[in-house]
Amino acid sequence: MAKLSNEDLQWLLEGATFLGCGGGGSYSVGKEILAAAIALGKDIVLISAEDLPLDSLAISPAAIGSPDAVSAQDDSVPFIASAPKAFDALQMAINSQREIPEPAEYVIAGETGPWATTITLYLAAKKNLTVIDGDGGGRAMPQLNMTYFTAQEVIASPISVANDTTQASKSVVSTSRVGSTDLAGDVVRGIISTDSFGNTGAFATWPMGKKDVVTASITNSLSFTLKVGEAITRHKSDPDKYPLSEVLDVLRTERGFAEIIMNGELCLFSETTDGTFDMGQARFKDKTTGRSLYIYNKNENMIAYFEDETSPAALAPDSICFLREDGSPTTNADITPEDIGQSFYIIGFSSDQRMRNQTTVTTFLDALKDMGYAGRFEPIEELSKHWPA
Template sequence: MSWTLGPSELDDLARGAAILGTGGGGDPWIGRLLVAEAMREHGPVTVLDPEEVADDALVVPVANMGAPTVMIEKLPGADEPVAALRALERFLGREADATMPIECGGGNSMIPLIVAARTGLPVVDADGMGRAFPELQMETFHVYGLTASPLAMAGDHGETCVFDTGRDTVRLEDLARRVTVGLGGGAAIAEFAMSGSDLKRTAVPRTLSLALALGRAVREARAEHRDPVAALGEAVKGTIYGHLRVLFRGKVTDVERRTEGGFAQGRAAFTSMDGTSGLEVRFQNEHLAALVDGEVVCLVPDLVCVLEVDTGEPITTEALRYGQRVAVVGIAAPAIMRTPEALAVFGPQAFGLPFPFRPVERILPV
């Protein structure tokens, strides 16, 4: 059933999107401001359940591309994603019937809302990652047979271009990443144009409404003086994610971060409050692996999320700082993201991690 998203719900949505962003996907609070301004000018946004989308509809996902560390200083704009959508429509010779996120996590959950408010298009309550990932091919759309080409890109000085690499999405990622770096480290993209029937077959469903529910759960727990991390765990139960495990509680003691090849890469170290245990988190835009005292406790595609221990507010990779008191949680990825086909594209080996994937709920049973 369709629903209307208005300005009053954006704080909860941004918070939940940052949780699902696993540290990456761009800063959702910057995106939230852009959405609020677009809604102020053009009104609220209609969100469609995937089952409501006609099989022959044209759905065009939109997003920003680039390293989150760059986007702190080079703020994304509201014109570029609309320009990317229009460039792809011209190339295809057909107007889009709806837009949607390519990832439900971080700032990229907000970009389709900006486009929807400014164009009047509805947004589909689904995405292609179920979290955030750093590369274009790391989407369930690609895993289950769709092609990202043609991809349209727009820069902040009015540049637009269209890439068409046929079915080679890995090559498309390489070319688009290089141009993004040339555009100053950030650009808007429109890609994976698909039919409604392909959307229903390949997307992770109802992730915008999930982000909204997670953000609301944390806010309400704080207002009622309950543990927001526990409330988050309760909110995950009964969803297609199903499991949350607290991996570690402690403080940030070291952060190694570099921007390289268009990505924010590095690691963060955490120490328990009593100093007896340590956690290492490795990231490439997003958190990929969590190891407690050298033992893996959560691995991509499962979600590693760093939260402020008292408030439950998510902390992105670029915002990690020495001394922060945190709770690090692992959230199980949906089944569509754990198939052999999916793990071949965005499992641990896709990131060069020397660990076999094991579900977080099996590593840490209740």
């Protein structure tokens, strides 16, 4: 086990924002949640999946909803009211089926992203829990059924959802038992679309023992996120001493393939909110060649094309991620009209190999089909052979 310093926590936010593939919420809200966690003044400890006790119980928290809906809320820190309520409700549901109730002492993020990662850290501090070095994907994902948990047949049930209010008269917590993670996603989206939730809230699910955590999570993902965040932070502080190539080296060491797809100016960015999803597109113009790159997102960046090309440049579950010109990671939720004309690095790299299993790839392809792509999955290392010079 290792105690996380405040510097470690900041590196986790930086890394999670980048690894969120343009999604996973906004950096700005993640920064608020992390500050709330640090303000609690509690030690936050990281443990590897292999070091968990045999009788351990882990719970996975996350935020759900449209980042635009979250930004329209009041001035309170998002999710610090709803996440503990959902956690407590899930623990009650689990213990209601046990002869001897036992507390959950471990927490594992549902994905890597600025919201899920910091909510996990906040709950650890708030509830005196230990954080597991792992998560459900090593990236952010728009749907619950895209996680590696799902591919390994760990169902998101029971699942507890809470709205983000501290007013007792307006507080809503709902717990459901479902037969599949597909149904869990439908139930949660239906609940948070009500007026009491306003298309945003927090949930807790995927109760797991050690065996499931070891076999069904992307183990050691937080250690990787920490390394990425440290490299990004060093690059931001002194790009001459710590060039962007060092960030790419960290990615390659873990994932194999990582390259800059483009250093380009943002020319177009548009989004529409469809329930819990922000659907959008961005166009970047290469600063050297003038060629355009189009990226389409469903909260997360899902597919990228160079202009005049029929084959994609990159496809999810492989990663399409942003760094601003100054090296700061950012997400689609943080990009505004004022960013038009600003320079970004678009970086593509391989997903964790465990996320290339047939179940997960098919689920991503189903989402891509709804977005207009009817082709097959091709790894980014193969697609990159056809990128323009």
